[in-house]
Amino acid sequence: SFVHSTIILFAVTGFSKAQHFIHFVILGALGLMGLWILHMLAQDIDKVFNKPASRPPKLFWKRSIGDVDYFANRTVENVGASGETNISVDWNRILTNDPIGCVRSFACQLAAEDSKRSSTNKGNINQLFWSAKRKGWAGDEIRFALNYGTNSKKVEKCRAFYKYCPFSIDTMRDILKFFGAT
DSSP: OHHHHHHHHHHHHHHHHHHHHHHHHHHHHHHHHHHHHHHHHHHHHHHHHOOOTTSOOOTTSTTOHHHHHHHHTOOGGGSOTTOOOSOOOOHHHHHHTOTTOHHHHHHHHHHHSOTTTOTTHHHHHHHHHHHSOSSSHHHHHHHHHHHHHHHHOOHHHHHHHTTTOOOOHHHHHHHHHHHHHO
């Protein structure tokens, strides 16, 4: 009858519209989670670069070329036997809240990036090495990403390996600078 077919038509139409709405809500929630993770990473990156007075100033300032020499001479072997440093970044918390691997992708792309493009990359990579504990799954994940980037020498390979992260290294740098300044 007409009433039954109308109800069925409305039910099918409503279900198809609801399905699109549910996809939209899930996509929005994932976007907000991604922004929140980048905000947490920016806060921890800010901890890395806010050093005590005995250390050089931030790498992002103008005329801070001396910083590059300071960080370029440090290696992973310079870290104590326990793997402890005075940098406190909670990599376990960051990687736990990063299901799509943008932090790993950023580390990989940073390691793979051409050294001619940015003179501070090696210092940043060493900072990531120092802050990741020698033992534990988070340190292993960060070191794997850095080693993969160093060995591949191509940002595109890192983007393909960490394919679920939609951001390029330039986009992530811009986001980190924005959140690091606030």
